[in-house]
Amino acid sequence: MSAERPTGPPLVVLPAGPRALLVELDGRQETQAFHAEVLRRRAAGELPDVREIVPGERTVLLDGIARGAAALARELRTWPVPPPQRDAGEAVELPVLYDGPDLAHVAEAWGVAVDEVARIHAGTAFRVAFCGFAPGFGYLTGLPEHLHLPRRATPRTRVPAGAVALAGPYTGVYPRPSPGGWQLIGRMPDPGPLWDPHREPAALLGPGARVRFVEAAR
Template sequence: MHRLARTGALIDLERLEHAKIVAIQARRVDVDGRLREVIPAARTVYLQAAPEHLEEILSRLRDAPVEAVAQEEHRLIEIPVRYDGQDLDYVAERLRMAVGSFVHRHSTMEYEVAFFGFAPGQAFFGELPNDLRLPRRSVPRTRVPSGALAIANEFTIIYPEQSPGGWHLIGHRAGPPLWDPHADPPSRLRIGDRIRFRDVT
């Protein structure tokens, strides 16, 4: 665990599942509602509270039993996508499967919005099984279009805006944007939402 200034703490963890459990436990031990932020990422959880409350919350969290936390009920959201990305053939070849087999596997799984990061509205959907994982591209692209569907390591993402990116492009979003900075709230997704990609290719 690392203290960040006087009001924040970053807890390092081994796995995404551990980060999710710690984030849920942090909300539960905050019986006084003093936590300002609980932000899970792939293998960390960031906590923010007033200096006079943060150490007490961290102490409660350290004393909390280490056990599996029941998953809360979350929305199931279907996202229509077209599997027509420029890296799709390469991805299938590297994974030693036919393109159709990869598309079927990827589009029939259920994912979870694990965390947000990298760019505003950038949701990370996890986790891919081991046989569908590839490392990031060795040479990132300088421009990836908004709505591109991509994979790297254990995650799938949909780029909310045009940006540089080093992920493998397997398709693109076929429905309305998931992120609109002018909307309230700007994101259609929340951490913990269950996601299914519907193939409309």
């Protein structure tokens, strides 16, 4: 389905509790478009009070609906959803040293020189599709399909905080040390801002945020 045309209405809208709805979409692109439309309509006062809007890979959860959940479900099924504005909002810039242990492997898989991986990755406009795995971990989309790579056959037992990694269609930055099986291409010199429980919002990379990686000086 083209990103240049409106998507169709949601495939399925299911009750997820007395005040919650789970909307199932056809794919990642449709989910991002629907999530953006929900946020737009809520900001415009076109939705009843909804406490939380939580996107997933192919779902959007509307939780804490103050009233009229059944009526809202019927309305959602009729929504024409325009594609999200790719340049909307200021991009979060993340400095990266492209020196990850999987850099050479990624370059070989992409069919480019090692230095080209940094140029391609830093030249890509990313957007956070959804968050998961760990607090502050955003799943970023933007790389074209021919650059998608599988996870490592053997996960690492420890990936350092700030590691910039690739898996499938996603780029991610590990906000804290943890096990992980993604391809590591670089690291943030200071990963501290990714997750701060004393900040509102705590996650620097929230759903819908635009992200741009900047190659840092070595």
